[in-house]
Amino acid sequence: MARLQIDSVSKQFGTDHAVREVSLDIADGEFLVLLGPSGCGKSTLLRMIAGLEEPTSGRILLDGKDITDEAPQRRNLAMVFQSYALYPHLTVAKNIGFPLRARHRSRAEIAQRVGEVAGTLELSALLERRPAALSGGQRQRVALARAMVRDPGAFLMDEPLSNLDAKLRSATRAELIGLHRRLGATFLYVTHDQVEAMTMATRIALLNAGSVEQVGTPEELYDRPRTAFVAGFLGSPPMNLFAADVVSQDGQLRVRADGIDAALGLSAESDEHTPVLAGIRPERLRIDPTASAVRGHVTMVENLGSEELVHVSAGTVELCVRTSRPAGVAVGEDIGLRADPADIHLFDPASGLRLTWQEPDSTSPAVHEVAGSAASVA
Ligand SMILES: Nc1ncnc2c1ncn2[C@@H]1O[C@H](COP(=O)(O)OP(=O)(O)OP(=O)(O)O)[C@@H](O)[C@H]1O
Ligand SMILES: [Mg+2]
Incomplete structure (x- = not known):
């Protein structure tokens, strides 16, 4: 014992x-x-x-x-x-x-x-x-x-x-x-x-x-x-973390940064404009020519043998995508990326703590759930 x-x-x-x-x-x-x-x-x-x-x-x-x-x-x-x-x-x-x-x-x-x-x-x-x-x-x-x-x-x-x-x-x-x-x-x-x-x-x-x-x-x-530090420490390559804003548009919450405009799958109750640190794991980004969530160009492709790491510049945001090989993209190519809303992590830029959005009438709040006026710390 x-x-x-x-x-x-x-x-x-x-x-x-x-x-x-x-x-x-x-x-x-x-x-x-x-x-x-x-x-x-x-x-x-x-x-x-x-x-x-x-x-x-x-x-x-x-x-x-x-x-x-x-x-x-x-x-x-x-x-x-x-x-x-x-x-x-x-x-x-x-x-x-x-x-x-x-x-x-x-x-x-x-x-x-x-x-x-x-x-x-x-x-x-x-x-x-x-x-x-x-x-x-x-x-x-x-x-x-x-x-x-x-x-x-x-x-x-x-x-x-x-x-x-x-x-x-x-x-x-x-x-x-x-x-x-x-x-x-x-x-x-x-x-x-x-x-x-x-x-x-x-x-x-x-x-x-x-x-x-x-x-x-x-x-x-x-x-x-629980924090951006944990998000950035675990994972190889680590989670992509970038400064962004959570905003409301047409009653829906979106995460926006230069070159990035992704739906969070949550309805917005009122006007929202919250600066955040957004995160998404390299293996959760998908290359998709039709995707509009992220538009950028390929800056580097690393061959890991079984997989490839595709580095993408979206405006001022640098993202790494981990994908099966061959990814079929070339350096300099313009590509689109998509992400499942549930795979987008949001953190408070000052404290680094994980953020969630509560849906006012939801009984079971999950990951950054639906709209609310104010962000709360999870
Ligand atoms: N005997 C000591 N006197 C003064 N400072 C010390 C002493 N032992 C450790 N420290 C300091 O305490 C901090 C923590 O050290 P510690 O050895 O516990 O780190 P660690 O997490 O084990 O690092 P590592 O992964 O490099 O082994 C460090 O800043 C170190 O310089
Ligand atoms: Mg030690």
């Missing part, structure tokens, strides 16, 4: 706020990924949970018990670092058994546990080797095995795959997902890699400058980003 509660935790280094008032409730058995750009406070937060760094304020609870001031070795948590930090002079078996030896367990018990964990991680044939004679992925598994040998309630992992090449990363990713299923333990996993987050997490907490921007399932963050 390991439920982790992070209650308004902050960390200041001098005058720098590395972590600001972060609150997270991580259920037993969850795979929560802390995601965010470099320097946003991921490692600092994880180190505070591990007990390697003291919070400036706030509390950390493990299964309801306040562990904020508990020594690291007394927390039933195992930390796996980016650099594996294996002991080079010890064999794999000794490296894995180290936490048990430090706790003065019997030789027989250590041998049995090391054998079990090595079996789980397919390291049994490598037990007598030293770290220098292992591949990066094997070293990574030894570091994991060393964390597992104590049977901790929760695993804290700080970018454990960042030293691996692309192929090994993807294989180890799959292994970690399997391991999480088998162990049923709580995983708290730090990465700045959105693919790792999207593929492994049961929930993602996206951090920006020390604060949580959004917590939710990968689908929630991708399909319904």
Whole structure:
């Protein structure tokens, strides 16, 4: 059992706020990924949970018990670092058994546990080797095995795959997902890699400058980003974001920018003129010669093998379209693009928060629903 509660935790280094008032409730058995750009406070937060760094304020609870001031070795948590930090002079078996030896367990018990964990991680044939004679992925598994040998309630992992090449990363990713299923333990996993987050997490907490921007399932963050930052961080290539206005015309709401005039599929009750930050994902734009929502010309076509990225200049707005190959368009060509109204995201340009339009007589407001005079923050 390991439920982790992070209650308004902050960390200041001098005058720098590395972590600001972060609150997270991580259920037993969850795979929560802390995601965010470099320097946003991921490692600092994880180190505070591990007990390697003291919070400036706030509390950390493990299964309801306040562990904020508990020594690291007394927390039933195992930390796996980016650099594996294996002991080079010890064999794999000794490296894995180290936490048990430090706790003065019997030789027989250590041998049995090391054998079990090595079996789980397919390291049994490598037990007598030293770290220098292992591949990066094997070293990574030894570091994991060393964390597992104590049977901790929760695993804290700080970018454990960042030293691996692309192929090994993807294989180890799959292994970690399997391991999480088998162990049923709580995983708290730090990465700045959105693919790792999207593929492994049961929930993602996206951090920006020390604060949580959004917590939710990968689908929630991708399909319904709470802020423009979340919208722009997830997705490769990222969501197209551009300054626009929501205006009313003939009783209908439209989003307008230079070269763009798209219906939002909502009726307008009164005159509307709201500056917004509009967003649409590259895979949600469709090339259509007859479309009038976006008119522009092709500035570049990138061949990704299975797909193409078509870059389009619509007035002052630059858009990227992700489409199957061949897209059948050439650089310099004038083209039209269309978008489903439900795929257009709107954000407040000042706060970055997601905007919705409420229909006055609607009982079930969905995404930017129908007309209202004023925009409201979702
Ligand atoms: N011991 C320290 N003393 C002073 N500032 C620190 C210390 N540790 C971290 N910081 C600062 O706190 C902020 C958050 O750092 P942190 O290492 O948590 O970021 P991160 O999200 O893990 O970044 P990365 O993805 O690059 O590992 C940074 O601005 C960093 O410079
Ligand atoms: Mg870090």
